[in-house]
Amino acid sequence: MTQPRPETLQKLTPVLTKRWLSPDAWKIDVYQQLDGYAALRKVLTGTPDGRGRDADPVHPDDLIKLIKDSGLRGRGGAGFPTGLKWGFIPQGDGKPHYLVVNADEGEPGTCKDLPLMMYDPHSLVEGVIIASYAIRASRAYIYIRGEAVHAARRLRNAVDEAYRAGYLGKDILGSGFDLDLVVHSGAGAYICGEETALLDSLEGFRGQPRLRPPFPATHGLYACPTVVNNVGTISSVPYIVLGGAAWWKSMGTEKSSGPMIYSLSGRIANPGQYECSMGITLRELIELAGGMQPGHELRFWTPGGSSTPLLTAEHLDVPLDFEGVAGAGSILGTTATQIFSDQDCPVYATYRWLEFYHHESCGKCTPCREGNYWMVRVFRRILAGQGTHEDLDTLLDTCDNILGRSFCGLGDGATSSVTSSLKYFKQDYLDYIEGRTAPKLSEKALVGAH
């Protein structure tokens, strides 16, 4: 295994992940020994240790400004500036406000939020309390993916502990601020990671996206002003409150500040979670992960989950921040880098992703529902050695009809791997069609393909 160079090691920035090394950091007493709830005390009582009892609580608008100044951008994939999102909430409107945490992690390749809630659940709870205070919400929900029972168990325990410690409920730390927090488990639907589908699901409906505008900032949960933020975003808040905006910006790049948890999977020596300064490159990440597995050479990878267009070995030095990846024609997404080698087939990989999008399309918009259904069948035909050259045109036409013609990003995301694999690996498709590659699927899979 190759050793990473010192300058690459310096790009590691253990901030959000740091407590994971302490096996009992999920318990409130251990969490409190590790700076836990110090940020909340700083906000509500003026000082981190709570001794400044006479000091005034920080004004919520100052908190919003702090987050704006930090340049924190959403960690759920879209990278929207968090402080700006908070600032959108109309104040003094006489309506209840809500904070909803999107913990419905399910983008293929993404695995950063579940360990965070498993090993450091209180940092999310603390972030929720501070964010709710900033946007003047007295109710908050964490919508956690149903299958994530291991993380939900710890999270529910953390919420119970926080209530008992007086961090949740009425008159938190004597500040007069009230907050109730409910952990709400989903029931197995990828689409509920889309914020408006999540809100519909939380209201007790099928999780289907809403037309925007109006945006959740004015018409969110129960048609009231709502902030929907990702787990990583909210968990960043206590650190910014303690360390300050300037410290936060000492990590990352100018427009993409802070640390980011990069989730590496696939054909590398040591897959895992690597929290690094935003803007690190894949070459450096692979170096940190001990190089490629023996006998494997990088061929294609996703920068941020399967909904982001594939990149190749020529993109090893693209800075992995929002602007850098966009410049390379893809999307930073959830920084879920799935790494595939020369032994993996981009056509087959794309086919499995399409099976996923077909299964998870909520059915609301015809282009996404029907387009993915048919693209799966075209792929099966190609992989069974019965594809035609026209199939490639059909795929691109179908993508053109899905892209931009559905309510939410699921349909757009489904086209990413199709168009990008055709862009970089067309020869692989032709090899199936022209009989140079042995079929990967049997004809049994072809029911309904014609």
Next chain:
Amino acid sequence: MGFSQETHDRAREIIARYPADRSRSALLPLLHLVQSEEGYVSPAGVEFCAEQLGINKAQVSAVATFYTMYKRRPTGDWLVSVCTNTMCDVLGGQRVYDALSEHLGVGHEETTADGTITLEHAECLAACDYGPVMTVNYDFFDKVDPDIALGVVAELQSGGRPAPTRGARLCTLKEMSLQLAGFSDTREGAVADGPAGDPTLRGLRLAQQHGVSVAGFDPNTPISGDAPAPAPSRPAPAATGSTAPDVKAPQAKSPEIRAAETRAPDAKTPAPDAPGTTVPTDRAEPDSDAEAAESAGAAANPPAGDAKPAGDNSQPQRGSLRDARSEEGTR
């Protein structure tokens, strides 16, 4: 069948978690609850939820059939899910699924003749760094191969409870459904179960080993005034990298759009959206932040004709399609 008194009590407890006039939010946990008593969502379970919430059975069924985790047929005590999404598949997940399918003699969403084990292939389980993974009642077995998976299933079949790689010791699907309904795991020490695996800690250990940490962290940094005053943060589009002209969001349309979005409630259901539809649009003094929101949101996401919602930037995908097309042309 009639549901137990305990389930009735729990249903009340679930409904109490949500605002009084928004009880329908309790539907997902209620469906998990009926599954915890019956092992699946039966017609009786649907009726129970409908009665608790004062909505009709069709409304409940529409939701129950949408979500993968609500099982519509009797399901085994042990739900074995094998991830066959791309990464796990490439690393061997499909072989694991095939081996289990052959051994158990069942296919996707089918249950063994003795009613103990249900097999399914799952979509990405968010543990790609441990792939290929499978779960039993949603607790993880990491880095499985056909032999390991067959061993786990054989132990289940002989009445044992194999220990997951992460998370708590196994409980039955009914017991798990109760946790999904939002009730704490009351098994002694269960919350403590499950150490972090190597991949989770890999980056951290590397930093620790080489003494790398983030400098300059001072928890007493004042909250206001520690950062050089940034340029006025609005107009915001600079941060989103868009140069598109501001497009005024059609705020006046909001109530109509919203109304079109409103699902038809029955007579007993309070209109879920009525209170919120007019207030912000009628405000005499628009909030300046809200206006900034509008212009930032709309500018960053130019509407793509057919009422494509702002909020999803599909530029890169559009570019990818264009490039693939030109590849096509050169053939």
